[in-house]
Amino acid sequence: MVAASASTRRLATLTTDTIAAIATPPARGGIGIVRISGELVERVCREVLRQDLRPRHAHFLPFYDTDDSILDSGVALLFPQPHSFTGEHVLELHCHGSPMLLDLLLRRITRLGIRLARPGEFSERAFLNGKIDLIQAEAIADLIESSTETAARSAQRSLQGEFSTLIHELRDALIGIRSFLEAAIDFSDEEIDYLTESNTAQRLQALSTRLEEILGSARKGSVLREGLTVVIAGRPNVGKSSLLNRLAQKDLAIVTDIAGTTRDALREYIQIDGMPLHIVDTAGIHDSEDPIEQEGIRRAHTAIASADLTLLILDDSTNDADDDLLAQLPPEIPLIKVYNKIDLSGRSASIDENENCVVVHLSAKTGLGIKLLQEHLKKMAGYESDSAHVFTARRRHVDALERAHTAVTTAILHLQTGSGAELVAEELRLAQTSVGEITGEFTTEDLLGSIFSSFCIGK
Ligand SMILES: Nc1nc2c(ncn2[C@@H]2O[C@H](COP(=O)(O)OP(=O)(O)O)[C@@H](O)[C@H]2O)c(=O)[nH]1
Ligand SMILES: [Mg+2]
Incomplete structure (x- = not known):
């Protein structure tokens, strides 16, 4: 029944200085934009633009340096408070996209008593001034970071x-x-x-x-944003590392016919049709006297315990019994049994979802049946191309x-x-x-700090 938290209001009164940042990426380009938010926007208009601006109108005009020389000519846009992104006076200066020029312009502005913005500070002010809530602020960061269409649309x-x-x-x-x-x-x-x-x-x-x-x-x-964590486990030499390489479409893990090649847990971030996935290849589980292998096996169990899903790999070309392995796996972690090497066993690729756990037959070496596994992983994560409500x-x-x-x-x-x-x-x-x-109705300063500090500068 509390409308706005006390901590929110207190923070808002603390941050009344004026901030500025280059809002475009640090590279050469056609246009570069400097963004300023706060009371001193009026001073920038007076001293750098030397002209009264009509709110929300594009003005093409010179940007003056302290010695009256012209730094550049460009477009200025003024958004008076409260009708701006941050809720404060906001001024955008669009000039040529030269990192040097943008630096000079920024230096000119900071000499007027304006300080450089911290990462995410514009969005933080928008949140503190009630323009957006915390979910929306986070969505801005997600949208900027999105690398797939689904990610961009769902952030939007x-x-x-x-x-x-x-x-x-x-x-x-x-x-x-x-x-x-x-x-x-x-x-x-x-x-x-x-x-x-x-x-x-x-x-x-x-x-x-x-x-x-x-x-x-x-x-x-x-x-969708953070990705499932999938652990590949099984006995030595069944093709765990081969499956990782096949899913990643890269030669990430060493593959040999020598048992015990993978000794440490190997973590990789991959994408399946744009869906993020944290995948962990592990040492083969078996009774070993080798202390390094023993440690590797212990790490495999640790990885499985914190996974969203385990892929238990079995060799279809031998009679790889799974009972003792299954007994070692935590029952609460979802499991897919993957029978590998069907190119040797001669079985055809398949997926069976009707059993207690999902069973896939495939070949990591030839790629046969991999698509079935990939589609199933996507379905499990709720990642469909027409994910209109995600x-x-x-x-x-x-x-x-x-x-x-x-x-x-x-x-x-x-x-x-x-x-x-x-x-x-x-x-x-x-x-x-x-x-x-x-x-963000109830928040702590720590939480806000950790959220906004991961933003890029100028946002
Ligand atoms: N014929 C065939 N060989 C495979 C397949 N997957 C892996 N192998 C081979 O099996 C051996 C062990 O593979 P590896 O990926 O290192 O197994 P890991 O010990 O479980 O990581 C290597 O010689 C691989 O080339 C497969 O689908 N078919
Ligand atoms: Mg391996």
């Missing part, structure tokens, strides 16, 4: 507020139930009737279901939604066991705080 959906709207709906539902409960607490004589006769239980259940749906979408969005999300959002879900589940439990309205209300307060962290 978050930026336009699709994800924020869902979070606001959750918050409003929580506020609705909390107000009701607090009324129940205030009239505690009638509390029992309030809780049993009202539809609080149903509303909480509906909220929990909705939370699960949004959590599902956010998980997909976070996988928005980018981060682990931070997923964590917060999980905490909110736990709190709502506990609240339902309290309600069922008749623990009293206070306990239910307290859990819902926790849920609302978690949900509020996502949009």
Whole structure:
């Protein structure tokens, strides 16, 4: 029920100095842009442009140096507060895209008492001044970093507020139930009737279901941005490193017919049709006396324990039994059994999704059946080319939604066991705080610092 956090407002009053940065990439180009935000924009207009600017109109004019010489002629655009990206006065100076010239222009501007912007500081101000929420600020960074069409489109959906709207709906539902409960607490004589006769239980259940749906979408969005972690495991010489190389389409890992070639866990970041994937090749699991191999096998188990998915590779050309290997794998991590070397066994490529776990037959060496595995990985991650409803999300959002879900589940439990309205209300307060962290309604300076410092300068 708190509209804006106290820490947000305090920060806003701290950052009133004027900032400037080169907003275009540090390279030669047709156009380079310097962006300035804050009160001293007016001073730049007076001293560098020497002309009154009409708001939001393009003016072509000279940019003057201190000695009255002309640094360059270019386009100036003024966005007076509050109708600007940051909510403050913003001035954009478009000149020729020479790094030297842009530096000179920036130096001219900083001599007027304006300081250089930190990475992400323009977006941070936009957030602090209520122009965008934290999800949208993060979406800006994701959009700039996006390297595939799906990533760009889903970042754009978050930026336009699709994800924020869902979070606001959750918050409003929580506020609705909390107000009701607090009324129940205030009239505690009638509390029992309030809780049993009202539809609080149903509303909480509906909220929990909705939370699960949004959590599902956010998980997909976070996988899209951060990538699944997939560990390749199996006995020595079954073709684990060959599969890594095949998926990466590069010769990353050493492949030999000598058992125990891979001794350390090898981590690679690859893409399948643009879908990011962290893939870990591991040492073959078997009983070894070699201390280096033993350490490698221990590392393989550590990697598997923190994976999103394990690919258990088996040799289809020998009778590679999997029972003892399966017993060593943690049951909670999803598993795909990959029977490799079908070029030797003569079996055809296939995928069978009907068993307890998915089974794929392929050949890492010839590439036969690889497509089946790739398509399945994409499907698992929710990565489809027509992913029209996917928005980018981060682990931070997923964590917060999980905490909110736990709190709502506990609240339902309290309600069922008749623990009293206070306990239910307290859990819902926790849920609302978690949900509020996502949009930035409740934040800490540390969190803001870590988010915005990963932005590029000038954004
Ligand atoms: N015929 C055939 N040989 C393979 C296949 N995959 C791997 N190999 C061979 O099996 C041996 C072991 O491969 P490697 O990838 O190093 O296995 P790892 O020990 O599990 O990493 C090498 O000689 C590979 O060329 C396959 O699909 N077909
Ligand atoms: Mg290997």
